[in-house]
Every structure is written in structure tokens, then in C-alpha cells.
Amino acid sequence: MNEMNITSAQYNVNLEGANVSINATINGIEMSIPLCEGNRHYDEIMRQVEAGTLTIQEADSE
Amino acid sequence: MSSIIKVDTIQLADGTAGTIENLGLATGALSHRNLIINGAMQVAQRGTSSTSTGYGSVDRFKLLKEGLGEFAFTQSQDTTSPDLFSHSFKIDTTTPESASGSGDLIRVAQNIEAQNLQHLGFGTSAAKSFTVSFWVRSSVTGTYAIHFYRPDNTARNITANYSVSSADTWEYKTITIVGDTSQVVNNDNGEGMTLYWVLRAGSTFTASDASSWENWDYTGLAYGHTADWGSATGNDFYLTGVQLEVGSVATPFEHRSYSEELARCQRYYRSYSRGVRDDNIGNLGTGYDVNTTLCDITLLLSPRMRTAPTLEYSSAAAISIYDGSGHTTTAIVLDGSKTEQVLIRNTTSGLTSNVAATVNLINSNYIALDAEL
Numbered sequence: 001m002n003e004m005n006i007t008s009a010q011y012n013v014n015l016e017g018a019n020v021s022i023n024a025t026i027n028g029i030e031m032s033i034p035l036c037e038g039n040r041h042y043d044e045i046m047r048q049v050e051a052g053t054l055t056i057q058e059a060d061s062e
Numbered sequence: 063m064s065s066i067i068k069v070d071t072i073q074l075a076d077g078t079a080g081t082i083e084n085l086g087l088a089t090g091a092l093s094h095r096n097l098i099i100n101g102a103m104q105v106a107q108r109g110t111s112s113t114s115t116g117y118g119s120v121d122r123f124k125l126l127k128e129g130l131g132e133f134a135f136t137q138s139q140d141t142t143s144p145d146l147f148s149h150s151f152k153i154d155t156t157t158p159e160s161a162s163g164s165g166d167l168i169r170v171a172q173n174i175e176a177q178n179l180q181h182l183g184f185g186t187s188a189a190k191s192f193t194v195s196f197w198v199r200s201s202v203t204g205t206y207a208i209h210f211y212r213p214d215n216t217a218r219n220i221t222a223n224y225s226v227s228s229a230d231t232w233e234y235k236t237i238t239i240v241g242d243t244s245q246v247v248n249n250d251n252g253e254g255m256t257l258y259w260v261l262r263a264g265s266t267f268t269a270s271d272a273s274s275w276e277n278w279d280y281t282g283l284a285y286g287h288t289a290d291w292g293s294a295t296g297n298d299f300y301l302t303g304v305q306l307e308v309g310s311v312a313t314p315f316e317h318r319s320y321s322e323e324l325a326r327c328q329r330y331y332r333s334y335s336r337g338v339r340d341d342n343i344g345n346l347g348t349g350y351d352v353n354t355t356l357c358d359i360t361l362l363l364s365p366r367m368r369t370a371p372t373l374e375y376s377s378a379a380a381i382s383i384y385d386g387s388g389h390t391t392t393a394i395v396l397d398g399s400k401t402e403q404v405l406i407r408n409t410t411s412g413l414t415s416n417v418a419a420t421v422n423l424i425n426s427n428y429i430a431l432d433a434e435l
Binding site: 003004012014015020021023027028029030031032033034036038039040041042 | 115126252352370375395398399407432434
């Protein structure tokens with residue numbers, strides 16, 4: 001069962017330009033999600049990406 | 063020195079007479095027996111009421127629904143409770159499901175972390191029975207299912223039943239589940255076992271007999287459930303006093319202090335000024351202006367969280383940076399996240415580079431960290 005309705009997802013980069021987290025809106029709540037397996041939001045984002053139902057946008061250029 | 067303990071009567075949690083043997087003291091721990099967190103529904107960091115599924119009110123308990131077209135609800139921390147308890151978890155039907163569907167499913171759940179279940183010996187010849195006890199009150203009488211699911215290795219599940227005999231009346235229930243010698247629960251911080259209280263279930267989920275441990279089969283997760291809950295406005299379901307302990311006897315509920323229960327909950331979720339605040343500005347601490355647009359703040363997490371947490375925030379403009387003048391954020395992101403600390407990067411404009419700044423929540427805004435299972 002899918003508890004999470006993810007309506008947007010975009011990478012954030014650090015000062016060196018590496019992806020460090022994903023900002024997403026999940027069930028209407030704004031979140032910043034670490035790139036960490038075991039985090040339920042990250043795991044669900046990756047599941048939906050793998051299923052082809054979600055695309056993570058690249059970070060905005062600085 | 064010898065000592066004598068004299069008692070006139072021993073009373074079990076349901077008020078009936080007990081004996082030393084059925085207090086379970088011979089087999090279970092004298093304290094920290096209860097593997098359920100927030101079983102008395104004392105802690106509600108997210109606020110006391112929500113109309114959303116998932117985690118919404120009382121900590122560690124979530125509401126799940128599937129396959130329903132009309133059903134709407136409120137989940138809340140409620141003060142309706144049996145004697146010796148102050149709160150309950152309440153699910154209230156605000157829009158009923160007019161017709162039963164085979165795929166209907168409404169459940170209340172709590173996940174238990176795997177490493178906290180090692181002493182139950184799942185998957186070994188020493189696997190122990192365990193007992194769940196709880197107080198329940200429902201406006202709909204009938205037979206309800208309670209489902210136990212373990213995902214590690216080859217997933218396993220078992221379903222038991224209990225009856226609600228009188229509408230709108232608190233009833234105490236105990237259910238003992240035999241140990242399962244198949245499939246180890248990994249000794250890690252993942253999901254070890256989840257308890258599901260089924261409120262409503264369509265025929266898809268009642269089709270097969272899951273009254274003994276078996277490999278995961280969703281068609282038995284609500285086996286035996288017949289209660290038609292959620293079909294009328296005002297159908298209510300209350301739950302409190304939830305305890306899961308090793309052994310075949312339900313001992314009296316292990317009441318823990320609010321502070322101890324809050325600390326346990328904060329391994330999974332912690333809020334900063336969500337729900338309760340005593341002024342208009344919630345100070346998060348001192349940050350550092352990295353340049354003219356970015357201010358970093360590190361929050362240390364004690365106790366450590368279960369896993370690297372998600373940062374949840376009420377708005378991109380939730381925070382004000384003060385470095386001699388105030389600056390409202392336009393973006394909030396995690397720049398780092400570990401179990402023991404997070405680094406939050408706040409974007410704004412007009413900052414003074416390389417100076418300290420105070421980081422404050424504006425008015426009713428909040429941030430929270432989420433490491434739930």
C-alpha cells in the first residue's frame with residue numbers, strides 16, 4: 001500500500017555541487033530528504049523512480 | 063534477613079482476581095516489559111487532530127486506508143479513556159463508505175524496530191510466545207482482526223481476532239501469539255514487526271485462514287473480521303493501553319512517565335514548535351552566515367534518531383535569520399543528515415558573510431525531523 005503521495009521532487013546540491021538531499025512535497029507537506037537508504041521517504045522516492053512513476057528534477061543552478 | 067510480603071488479593075488489569083503465576087513475573091521482565099511505544103497515547107507531537115492518513119496525531123501510531131472511495135475521517139488524540147488512562151487514539155468517521163468493497167481496508171498500526179525484538183527469538187527453536195493487551199471502544203460491535211506482520215527474510219504473518227461486545231463501551235482485550243520458529247528478525251534498525259488493528263476489511267483480505275504463522279499472504283490479513291465499521295457517520299474507534307510483552311500472560315499496563323515516553327518517540331520523530339509553542343518566535347539556535355545568501359545551522363539530536371531523518375517544514379518562509387537585521391528564508395534544505403545531527407541550510411538574501419546569526423521560527427511555523435519506520 002502506498003502511504004505517500006509525492007507531488008514534486010528535486011535534488012539539492014552542496015557548495016561543491018554534489019547532490020546532498022531531495023526536496024519533495026509528500027502528502028502536501030514540504031520536506032527535505034537525505035540520500036539515505038532506511039529513510040522511509042527516500043526509500044519510497046526511489047521505489048517510485050524505479051517504477052517509472054516519479055522523476056527527480058535536477059537541482060537549480062546556483 | 064528474611065522478609066514476608068502479605069497481600070489480601072491480587073487483581074489483574076481487567077479487574078479479575080489473579081495469582082502470582084498469572085502475573086507472569088516468573089517469565090517476563092519486571093520493568094521495560096512493554097515493546098509498544100506511546101501505548102497510553104500520551105504523546106502527540108504532530109498535533110492532536112488530523113484528517114490525513116499516515117502519522118497524524120498520537121506518536122508512533124498511524125492510520126492506513128485502501129480501496130475506499132468515500133470514507134473520510136479524523137484521527138486524534140482524545141481524552142476519552144478507561145480508568146487509569148488519560149488519553150486514547152480516536153478514529154472518527156466523518157464521511158461513511160456507503161457500500162462495502164472487496165478491497166476496502168482501514169487499519170491502525172504501529173511498527174516495532176527489529177533490534178528491539180531480539181529477545182522474542184523469532185526464527186529460532188527458542189522462539190517465545192508474546193501477548194498483546196489493549197483497551198478498545200467502538201461504536202460498532204462484532205469481530206475484529208489484529209494482524210502481525212514481519213518483513214525480514216521471508217515475510218511472515220498471523221492474524222487473531224477479538225470481539226467488541228458492547229457499543230461505545232471500553233473493553234479490555236488480551237491476545238497471545240505463539241512464537242514463530244521460522245524466519246529470523248534481523249538485528250538492525252529496520253521494521254521488525256508491525257501490529258495492525260483492522261477496523262474495516264473487504265473480502266479480499268479475509269479470504270484465507272491466517273490464524274497460524276505463515277509466509278506473507280495479504281488474503282489473510284483480516285481473517286475472521288466481520289465488523290462493518292466505517293459505514294455510518296460517527297462510527298468511532300478508540301484505542302489505548304496497548305502493551306506487547308514476552309510470555310503468555312497479560313500483565314498490568316506498564317505506565318511510563320510522559321518524559322520517558324516522549325524520549326522514546328523522539329527516536330522516530332521530533333518537532334520544533336509544532337503543536338505547542340509559548341511565544342511567537344521559536345529560537346532554533348545559533349547559525350552561521352556562509353555568504354550573503356546562505357545561513358547554516360546544526361541541530362544536535364539527543365537521543366539519536368533511528369536513521370538519518372527527513373526535515374519537515376511548514377513553509378519555505380518558516381525561518382527568520384537575524385544577524386543584525388532580520389531575513390526571511392526563501393528555501394530550507396538538508397545539507398547533511400545523520401542519526402546524531404542535521405545540518406540545515408537556509409537560503410535568504412542580504413546576509414553578512416562569516417558572522418553568527420540567530421535562527422528563529424516565524425510565528426506559527428514549525429520544523430520537524432522524521433525517522434519513522
